[in-house]
Amino acid sequence: MDFLSSVFVEPFVQIGQYPLFFVEVVIGGLLSGVMYSLVALGFVLIFKASGVFNFAQGAMVLFAALSFAGLMEHGLHWSIALVLTMGIMALVAIAVERLVLGKLVNQPHIILFMATIGITYFLDGFGQTIWGSDVKVLDIGIPQTPIDVGGVFINQFDIFAAVVAGLLVLVLAVFFQKTRVGRALRAVADDHQAALSVGIPLKTIWAIVWTVAGLVGLVAGIMWGSKLGVQFSLALVALKALPVLILGGFTSIPGAIVGGLIVGVGEKVAEVFWGAAFGGAIEDWFAYMLALVFLLFRPQGLFGEKIIERV
Template identity: 55%
Template sequence: MSFFLETLVSGLLAGTMYSLVAIGFVLIYKASGVFNFAQGSMLLFASLTFVTLVERNVPFWAALLATVLVMVAGAVLIERLVLRPLVDRDALTLFMATLGLSFVIEGLAQLLMGTDVHMLDLGIDDVPISIAGLSVSQFDIFAAGTALLLVIVLSIVFNKTRMGISLRAVADDTLAAQSIGIRLPAIWRIVWSVAGIVALVAGLVWGARQGVQYSLSLVTLKALPVLIIGGFSSITGAIVGGLLVGATESLADIYIGPLVQGSVSTWFAYILAVAFLLVRPAGLFGDRAIERV
């Protein structure tokens, strides 16, 4: 029984790392109704910027602040050069724009910072510690705490502040929000800036786990099942979806893996996501589409 609980808890904690990536997608989707294909590239660019500054002997907190400023500046440029000319275009056009943007960001990262693999040390060792008789990873606990703190901050910002109310108004009805004086470009700049900061946090956690390298942008593929299960428009859903994916992956690898004589963690989450699409297409916390005929 203790082995089962350890596997379950480890999976739940590991799932919070998927949630960190998924939250960035949710922010952009809530503001524009568009799946931001460039989120993975933003994660890569942010983590590369940070680790490059640290390797050049910039103090940790100074490098962190500088990277945040870089991501905010990038959000302003994206809004001005990419999003503003595409106002009132359909969601497919905006999606294709983010697809092209992802290649631009990755190319810029390669041009400015090279293609070497960088090791990132956050001072948190990935070693097991004993809690209530269960052996869990210290790094996973740190990742879970980071995700929880991020969710609390974002929940306060988007539910209790004027900016959060404006964001929800834009998500509900863009034209109606603009008609009462909400400036769409300003909302997009803020949301993309926050998504960039979230990408930085996720990039640091994932970079510390597997190194800062170009394959880091592919961790966003793991966010897809999380978004499908939790719902594209819910930060809470991103957390719950991440926990479900992490737990089921971990348990499936232990109990189903031996039956198929191989690892199932690489594909099991996608099977789970397909099952959710069949039963609950909007996800656990997603907004159901209402069609009027």
């Protein structure tokens, strides 16, 4: 009975007694979910353009953060380091297209997926070779102190990250829906051979989408690096993007945001109010259990397209 009480009674009693604290936990979860969404956006971009899950997105986030922090350690102002890192990520994207993806046009998706695994380990090793393996402190002047909003304390850094993510989603949504390049990206995802037959330059499109994914990875790397420090475990943040993608749908940019918010709120609330009943560490596995439920009942996610194959 003690266990049942701690699961079904005590958490709701605590919520009733401390409503402002509950609101604070929910807001913290929402803002944390935005950080997950930033990583998930990179996965969505590559998947929309190639139909392949990009295992290397976490490594791209890490490599971008390492490059940015490394340039700042050499005395460059953060704005100059940012521009140079954007150029570095564009060069990485072009190299990926020229040396890897360009050689694998029309190959099965599993081949492309395995190629992204190879890119992951290369970027991890290459980043360590260039910038070293020490943990780097990243400070670009974003305040980390909480502010009091009606009795609820909200971290200023989390607010800043949420605003940045919102602007990214808006820009990318317009890019995919309203621009000629965005429409070409969607056509390439549907059928590589058909896209080539109507004159869409597949190699150029892939280079563009990998560049955009790299820039999204740079933003995510700066946000996560400022919060956790730039270290090689940062690449593991990408693993938390998997449940986000499963919830939101692999092809939906808004879905990446909604999925991130659900995961962020769910794991924070579960950890704070149900952690004691399950011995803690709910935050480590909650998102994956939630994703498993979605795979059983709605595998395409909340915003993903349901695939119907006729035989």
